[in-house]
Amino acid sequence: MKKIKVNPGVCGLESIITADGDGETEVTITIETKCAHVRKMIDALDQPVDAYEACFVKPGQGPVYEAAVNLAHGACPVPAALLKCIEAEAGLALPKSVSIEFVN
16 A cells, blocks of 8 residues: 655645455555535546556546546646655555755
8 A cells, every 4th residue: 555645735635545455456445525516526536446547648638637627727746646655555666755846
């Protein structure tokens, strides 16, 4: 099981994403958040998610981004974090943290 905490920025509506895999390619996602749009996105995501179908597609494609049409903001980092969590849980990538920072 892999878990990611997403601090999305100014909205302050953190999300805790948990990915629980079957040891192969299927991963079930749960999320703790106060964001109604993120909850709607997860509800629209067919589960379990096939890690190959989700992660090995062009940016903006695949089941995660199809469900992301329920989000209110295009810059929401939750879909990318969700994909990172899926790929790490399925063994397709190492669980390494990422960040986005404004610099002067």
